[in-house]
Amino acid sequence: MPYDIDRRGELDGTACDFLEDVLLTANRTKAPDAAVPAATTAYLRSTLVQRSGSSRVTMDAALTCAKNGAVVTADPGMPPIESKSEWADAPVDRILRDHVARAVKISKYCVAVALLHPRMRANPWHPAMRAFFDGRGPFTGPPGQGR
Incomplete structure (x- = not known):
């Protein structure tokens, strides 16, 4: 729309x-x-497209999550990188695996809500919160611990 x-x-x-x-x-x-709005996300997206094939990769730098003046910024050295390919063995997937980059499920909006609303259930987003926000914001819980 x-x-x-x-x-x-x-x-x-x-x-x-x-x-x-x-x-x-x-x-x-x-x-x-x-x-x-429960949260707002902002980021600078770069997209790389494979010349032959349908694979692409996106990198979201300068990821910030905000609500009512509270702002949480992701680790600038660890932008979310998403491989978007038909199969999990695209060239970029192999490169990421070779560099021991672990796949983490992420919804930038859900992570923003989890970071900015401490009473919300955040368990599904703990790995992404640790990977990309490294303790920034209200989240400090250990793996598997809810709020």
């Missing part, structure tokens, strides 16, 4: 109707009366 970036912190009537339709269709759930 096209949306004016200057209005990204609010939902107009068309966006509210879209949200209502999606939630009813997908989850049989009514949209909340008021929806506000």
Whole structure:
């Protein structure tokens, strides 16, 4: 759905109707009366595309997560790198494995919510929080420990 970036912190009537339709269709759930951003993510994305084939890799540098003035910045030396290929054996996957880069499941938005809302359940995102944020922000728990 096209949306004016200057209005990204609010939902107009068309966006509210879209949200209502999606939630009813997908989850049989009514949209909340008021929806506000739980977190904002920002990053500088670089994309490398394989000339022959359909593989690509993205690197998200300067990853920041923010909410109401609180800002958590990812480790600048460890940007999330995502391989997007048909198979897990694309050239970039082999290079990453050869350099002992371990795969970590990440949703930048879910990690932002987990970092900025300490009472939210964050267990699925602990590996990404440790890998990319290295103790920055409210998260300090050991592996497997929830909030």
